[in-house]
Amino acid sequence: xxxxxxxxxxxxxxxxxxxxxxxxxxxxxxxxxxxxxxxxxxxxxxxxxxxxxxxxxxxxxxxxxxxxxxxxxxxxxxxxxxxxxxxxxxxxxxxxxxxxxxxxxxxxxxxxxxxxxxxxxxxxxxxxxxxxxxxxxxxxxxxxxx
Numbered sequence: 001x002x003x004x005x006x007x008x009x010x011x012x013x014x015x016x017x018x019x020x021x022x023x024x025x026x027x028x029x030x031x032x033x034x035x036x037x038x039x040x041x042x043x044x045x046x047x048x049x050x051x052x053x054x055x056x057x058x059x060x061x062x063x064x065x066x067x068x069x070x071x072x073x074x075x076x077x078x079x080x081x082x083x084x085x086x087x088x089x090x091x092x093x094x095x096x097x098x099x100x101x102x103x104x105x106x107x108x109x110x111x112x113x114x115x116x117x118x119x120x121x122x123x124x125x126x127x128x129x130x131x132x133x134x135x136x137x138x139x140x141x142x143x144x145x146x
Contacts, residue, residue: 013054021063035065094144101141117145 021038028034042060049055085093099109107127116123122135122145137145 014056016059018059018063021059025065031066032068035068038065097144101144102135
């Protein structure tokens with residue numbers, strides 16, 4: 001089905017050139033989004049080559065995307081943290097405490113399960129880096145887990 005739709009489309013692969021990719025990037029107001037769309041188009045083009053729909057080189061190769069700014073580091077001040085904490089539900093307060101005591105990212109804190117506790121330590125594999133950690137359960141962390 002997908003193959004038939006692809007073949008029936010009006011996208012003339014043989015006519016797409018690098019200049020068209022550049023023009024698309026330049027016309028797009030959302031610059032970061034344009035970079036993501038170029039990356040998606042590049043992936044689609046590579047799949048089309050892999051599946052035999054074209055033998056032409058990827059028109060995205062050599063076309064630089066827009067410069068992007070990194071994410072802003074935001075420090076949450078104590079008064080902001082406690083304002084949220086005071087109006088949060090018990091599970092959210094526990095998650096905030098767990099994040100604070102372990103220093104883990106929110107996504108890593110949310111996936112912690114009871115079976116991650118092994119021999120008095122919390123064993124975590126971080127989503128972003130894949131790093132495996134053993135965090136000793138003692139003090140406030142031990143109280144929170146109880």
